[in-house]
Amino acid sequence: MLHAALSLPGAPAVMGVVETAHAIAAGAVRASDVAAAALARIDAFEGDLHAFLHVDRTGALAAAERVDADRRAGLPLGPLAGVPVHIKDMIAVAGMPLTAGSKMLAGWTPPLDATVVARLRAAGAVLIGKTNQDEFAMGSSNENSAFGPSRNPWDRTRVAGGSSGGAAAATAAGLGCGGLGTDTGGSVRQPAALCGVVGFKPTWGRVSRAGVVAFASSLDQVGTLTRSVADAAALYTAIAGSDPLDATSDPRPVADCAADLTEAKDLRGVRLGVPIEYLDAADGLDAGVRQRIEEALATLAQRGADVRRVSLPHVRFGIAAYYLVCTAEASANLQRYDGVRFGHRAALAPGATLDSLYATSRGEGFGPEVKRRILLGTFALSAGFHDAYYRKACQVRRLVHDDFARALRDCDALVGPTSPVCAWPLGAHAHDPLAMYLMDIFTVSANLAGLPALSVPAAPHPASALPVGLQFVGRAFDEASLLRVAHAFEAARGPCAWPAPAARSE
Ligand code: GLN
Numbered sequence: 001m002l003h004a005a006l007s008l009p010g011a012p013a014v015m016g017v018v019e020t021a022h023a024i025a026a027g028a029v030r031a032s033d034v035a036a037a038a039l040a041r042i043d044a045f046e047g048d049l050h051a052f053l054h055v056d057r058t059g060a061l062a063a064a065e066r067v068d069a070d071r072r073a074g075l076p077l078g079p080l081a082g083v084p085v086h087i088k089d090m091i092a093v094a095g096m097p098l099t100a101g102s103k104m105l106a107g108w109t110p111p112l113d114a115t116v117v118a119r120l121r122a123a124g125a126v127l128i129g130k131t132n133q134d135e136f137a138m139g140s141s142n143e144n145s146a147f148g149p150s151r152n153p154w155d156r157t158r159v160a161g162g163s164s165g166g167a168a169a170a171t172a173a174g175l176g177c178g179g180l181g182t183d184t185g186g187s188v189r190q191p192a193a194l195c196g197v198v199g200f201k202p203t204w205g206r207v208s209r210a211g212v213v214a215f216a217s218s219l220d221q222v223g224t225l226t227r228s229v230a231d232a233a234a235l236y237t238a239i240a241g242s243d244p245l246d247a248t249s250d251p252r253p254v255a256d257c258a259a260d261l262t263e264a265k266d267l268r269g270v271r272l273g274v275p276i277e278y279l280d281a282a283d284g285l286d287a288g289v290r291q292r293i294e295e296a297l298a299t300l301a302q303r304g305a306d307v308r309r310v311s312l313p314h315v316r317f318g319i320a321a322y323y324l325v326c327t328a329e330a331s332a333n334l335q336r337y338d339g340v341r342f343g344h345r346a347a348l349a350p351g352a353t354l355d356s357l358y359a360t361s362r363g364e365g366f367g368p369e370v371k372r373r374i375l376l377g378t379f380a381l382s383a384g385f386h387d388a389y390y391r392k393a394c395q396v397r398r399l400v401h402d403d404f405a406r407a408l409r410d411c412d413a414l415v416g417p418t419s420p421v422c423a424w425p426l427g428a429h430a431h432d433p434l435a436m437y438l439m440d441i442f443t444v445s446a447n448l449a450g451l452p453a454l455s456v457p458a459a460p461h462p463a464s465a466l467p468v469g470l471q472f473v474g475r476a477f478d479e480a481s482l483l484r485v486a487h488a489f490e491a492a493r494g495p496c497a498w499p500a501p502a503a504r505s506e
Pocket of ligand 1: 137140187215326
């Protein structure tokens with residue numbers, strides 16, 4: 001099993017979310033020992049991986065001890081009691097610093113928990129720290145973090161993906177059982193694919209964003225990074241559902257997806273659509289990735305799925321539409337960081353104007369990719385260009401949405417690659433924004449359409465043995481079916497023969 005391959009000499013093997021919760025509830029292991037083991041692994045791996053921006057040792061051990069005390073006292077335990085989880089630095093955890101990967105927010109500690117964090121705490125989870133990310137979640141490699149990139153556990157000379165790269169690296173290396181990320185255009189699924197873990201983005205509106213730093217509000221969604229689909233279902237079930245603090249959260253009831261996944265079902269009667277634009281006609285798709293995806297499709301068919309080709313004719317405009325919508329919304333959302341209301345304030349000579357305070361504070365606080373996006377977005381929204389760019393992008397978005405709606409009338413889910421390539425060497429695209437944007441070619445459309453999507457590891461790449469991700473996209477608010485299909489695939493695939501994370505570069 002994957003977690004067995006992750007066991008570190010002298011340290012207990014790392015269990016998943018579900019296993020850990022069961023072991024603690026059954027009294028087979030103490031929550032404080034699980035927390036101590038997670039912290040020991042962080043000590044062993046973090047120097048190389050830089051997956052965390054903050055580790056809360058004292059808080060984690062204290063929370064774990066409370067779980068043990070509750071258990072001793074015979075009090076009821078939450079479904080995630082004692083499970084160590086990490087939180088992407090876009091998401092507020094009371095008492096832990098939040099930077100969103102930016103110098104702009106360095107030194108700030110939120111006084112309140114985001115709703116998703118409060119729900120994890122209420123379920124008994126132990127919060128071990130904040131994970132590294134691209135600045136304000138803008139990026140596909142983690143190299144836009146103001147605090148240095150995370151590294152890929154399978155090869156530390158390579159990127160972990162982005163923007164939730166720290167969460168993906170931490171999850172792959174067993175630094176905690178899993179965690180939360182955010183996905184605006186692929187930021188949970190793409191790093192999950194590159195690090196060989198499961199990344200799950202629920203439907204837009206399914207999970208509260210109260211207490212989550214806003215990047216592009218019509219696209220942003222909180223998701224999970226875990227080592228199995230059942231673990232994704234367990235974290236998702238704990239955080240999903242309407243929230244009075246977020247008017248965009250949806251009131252529909254949430255099915256208990258975790259309970260649904262106790263045994264792997266076959267896929268008889270399940271219709272899976274393979275968008276030709278994502279496979280046969282996909283530009284830039286690596287041959288080894290294509291091979292693994294085709295093998296995965298054969299596995300799905302062997303399990304009884306009806307695998308058929310479909311067409312999403314407008315997704316080829318997805319990247320262009322996404323990078324107009326997300327930059328336009330980012331330019332508005334990031335206005336608040338002006339050194340007066342929020343964020344870094346520049347030290348200016350007495351008598352400096354308010355305008356120069358804004359300009360210098362923003363100039364010093366934001367990194368180059370964030371500045372590029374604010375400029376692009378401001379331009380796309382400006383009076384003379386609004387119709388040609390922003391409005392046009394919104395129209396294209398509607399066409400992409402309609403493509404998915406049509407395909408999902410005849411299919412239960414769509415399936416294809418998550419990323420066109422495996423993890424690339426650090427620095428390879430760092431100065432080529434367009435090459436970086438194209439890494440999101442298969443992920444952004446699910447955000448434009450607001451649909452739930454999940455990346456699950458397929459077999460490792462035939463040449464490099466690096467992780468390859470298989471993406472499923474489902475119907476809005478039907479996360480339960482999407483998780484069932486991915487779970488059936490995972491069971492049919494069997495354990496991946498991953499190399500041990502330490503083995504590749506040591
Ligand atoms: N990589 C994409 C971007 O740079 C997606 C980011 C995200 O999902 N937060 O915008």
